[in-house]
Amino acid sequence: MTVTPAVEEEEEKKPTGGFPPDETRLGIISAVIAVIITILLPVLPAVIKAVGVIFTLLWGADSVRKTSKYGLGTGVPSIGVLAMGYGIVGAILGTAFASKTGYAAGALGGVLIMGGVGYLSGVMSNSEKFIGMKIPGLERGMMELGLAGSLAMLLQFSIVAGSLNFDVVMDKAISTGIIALLFILSCMAMFHPYNACLGPDERRPRTLMLSVEISGLLCAILGIILVVTAGSMWEVADGVSLVIFGALVWLVFYVKFVKAAMREAYSVVGTGLIKTIE
Amino acid sequence: MEPIAMLFAWMLLIVFLALIACMFEDLESDTGSQSNPNSQVQLAPQVGQVHRFFNKAISGEAPAYAMYCTIAGVIAWVLLSKGVHPIMAIPIGTIVGEVVHVIFATTAHLGRTTAQKRFEQPIYLDVLYGHLLPIATHGFMATLCITAIAYIQSNLGTLSGLPELNHPFALPMLAFIWGITVGAIGSSTGDIHYGTEREFQDRPFGEGKRVVYHGKITRYAECGIRTQKDIVGFCVKYGGPCTGLTFGLIILFENWRTLVGMIAGNYLPDLQATAGNMAATIGIVLGLMIGIALTVGNVVIVRWARKRYGPFVGE
Numbered sequence A: 001m002t003v004t005p006a007v008e009e010e011e012e013k014k015p016t017g018g019f020p021p022d023e024t025r026l027g028i029i030s031a032v033i034a035v036i037i038t039i040l041l042p043v044l045p046a047v048i049k050a051v052g053v054i055f056t057l058l059w060g061a062d063s064v065r066k067t068s069k070y071g072l073g074t075g076v077p078s079i080g081v082l083a084m085g086y087g088i089v090g091a092i093l094g095t096a097f098a099s100k101t102g103y104a105a106g107a108l109g110g111v112l113i114m115g116g117v118g119y120l121s122g123v124m125s126n127s128e129k130f131i132g133m134k135i136p137g138l139e140r141g142m143m144e145l146g147l148a149g150s151l152a153m154l155l156q157f158s159i160v161a162g163s164l165n166f167d168v169v170m171d172k173a174i175s176t177g178i179i180a181l182l183f184i185l186s187c188m189a190m191f192h193p194y195n196a197c198l199g200p201d202e203r204r205p206r207t208l209m210l211s212v213e214i215s216g217l218l219c220a221i222l223g224i225i226l227v228v229t230a231g232s233m234w235e236v237a238d239g240v241s242l243v244i245f246g247a248l249v250w251l252v253f254y255v256k257f258v259k260a261a262m263r264e265a266y267s268v269v270g271t272g273l274i275k276t277i278e
Numbered sequence B: 001m002e003p004i005a006m007l008f009a010w011m012l013l014i015v016f017l018a019l020i021a022c023m024f025e026d027l028e029s030d031t032g033s034q035s036n037p038n039s040q041v042q043l044a045p046q047v048g049q050v051h052r053f054f055n056k057a058i059s060g061e062a063p064a065y066a067m068y069c070t071i072a073g074v075i076a077w078v079l080l081s082k083g084v085h086p087i088m089a090i091p092i093g094t095i096v097g098e099v100v101h102v103i104f105a106t107t108a109h110l111g112r113t114t115a116q117k118r119f120e121q122p123i124y125l126d127v128l129y130g131h132l133l134p135i136a137t138h139g140f141m142a143t144l145c146i147t148a149i150a151y152i153q154s155n156l157g158t159l160s161g162l163p164e165l166n167h168p169f170a171l172p173m174l175a176f177i178w179g180i181t182v183g184a185i186g187s188s189t190g191d192i193h194y195g196t197e198r199e200f201q202d203r204p205f206g207e208g209k210r211v212v213y214h215g216k217i218t219r220y221a222e223c224g225i226r227t228q229k230d231i232v233g234f235c236v237k238y239g240g241p242c243t244g245l246t247f248g249l250i251i252l253f254e255n256w257r258t259l260v261g262m263i264a265g266n267y268l269p270d271l272q273a274t275a276g277n278m279a280a281t282i283g284i285v286l287g288l289m290i291g292i293a294l295t296v297g298n299v300v301i302v303r304w305a306r307k308r309y310g311p312f313v314g315e
Helices: A023-040 A046-068 A076-101 A104-126 A138-161 A166-174 A178-196 A204-229 A235-264 B003-031 B038-047 B061-081 B086-114 B125-154 B156-160 B171-188 B228-235 B239-264 B273-309
Strands: none
Touching: A023 A046, A023 A104, A023 A138, A046 A076, A046 A138, A046 A178, A046 A204, A046 A235, A076 A104, A076 A138, A076 A166, A076 A178, A104 A138, A138 A166, A138 A178, A138 A204, A166 A178, A178 A204, A178 B061, A178 B086, A178 B171, A204 A235, A204 B061, A204 B086, A235 B086, B003 B061, B003 B125, B003 B156, B003 B171, B003 B228, B003 B239, B061 B086, B061 B125, B061 B171, B086 B125, B125 B156, B125 B171, B125 B228, B171 B239, B228 B239, B239 B273
16 A cells, blocks of 8 residues: 655745735735725725725735644634624624714724734733744734724725714614624635645645635625615615626636646546546 | 414424424534535545545535525515515525535535546536536525524514514524524434444444544445435434434423523513513522533433443454
8 A cells, every 4th residue: 555655844935026916915905905995085886895895805814824833724714703703793893983972094903903913812812921832924814814804894894884883884784684794704704725735745825815705705695785775975876886806706716716726736637537546 | 373383383483494404403513514425525535535425515505504594584674675575586696605505515526626636536417417406405405494493583573473572683694593403403413423433432432443444434335336315324223313303302492491580580471571581580499400410310321321331342
């Protein structure tokens, strides 16, 4: 019986331009886009906000990948769920701040607090005095998860409710139960890519395509929800354009992913027997 | 009809739907090897055992089912609020949920198989296409039942003539909660194929397994190469119904104790707020009693099984 020899860890090549940008650049781009869209221009149509959602979720998926890479492959979903846990708390805090202070920029407070909490939990997990996991980059990963989760949730609140006013968000996104959908699909967009591509031959660009694909699905479903909850000045156009945009993004990245996977697999066969060992 | 009789009737309908839902959920997770045998499918190529299994790694079952059920619930909720009849709205929502399920299933299988490139695991297209329909159909049954449960619960009061008894949570939220529950139960119960190590049943309880045997469970069936369809056939006799029974009993005991508590505490049928505390207390005490009875029953059964069947002696 032949047992495949143990695989040596390979140093990952740094991506050189193109899709997707490296971690730091991706983080900065996503954060800037999301902040501009959520805070400075809350009256934009949902499609523009959806672009922000896609970028922040991509950032989150990259952080999940980075954080989970040191594990054995278990616990990837938990990291994504943790990120959205931070996200929901941060977004609700953010909307509360925004309503209390009267400035839309107050929503950033929740995001920053969750970034701090994430950093703190990363430090505590790594520190010898507490858990002592010693995972390289965990502090930064957790902080990014907190930031990305909160920003993604804020953007989705503002798509569904049409504003970041606490009462409106409560009324349209939380007591209707839509928050369950926002939570679970954002989780999926963060952890499903790495969870589904797990293995020694996982490749970053291919993994991240999946995140964009799921964000596209999320946008399409959000568009359908807008039929009921629409509250912005764009009315029906908001929902319809979001559905079309989401479906297009989904289709493009789904086809791209399937093609990439089939191209990079060991082989693609119509049918066949398994390799005999004995 | 009397509201109390109606409440009990709806409760029994929910129990029946839960039984069907969890049975199909368990069989669906067998079709996609999401729970049964999950880690072995991932491990097998790494020890040289190339296989013809579908690797449906959509996280754990609990978040995955939460997702399908929430999508189904949200779409149904949108349609209901636009005045569509529930008998149309719930299946349409479920179809959308299952479309998403199939999309996730393909990406998970392709992604994981491609990531096993260096172990020479090919993508078998017949495995990919051949499993999507069973996954979608089993998943449809499970999601449909869960969405129906969520609909009935969120409108329970209106349906039985006491509108005050409507569930405080909205339909999508209930679908989310029941989705997580059905996934968690399906993932922990009824995995008789892998959970009891089908091909290692002659080992004493709790014995570990040498690494060379890892992944063997994915290779050959009684006749020919094993695929998940063999596993579904194996599990449908006991594993699936057993899982359904678990979820059905949980819902039955939970609702039964609440209703009996409400009646015994004189909360029903007049809905007097003063009787609320008494009703809750009786319900909690009844629940504790059921819990104790189940624990004792379990201990007795396990003792009896170990004594009766014990470790297998002799090869």
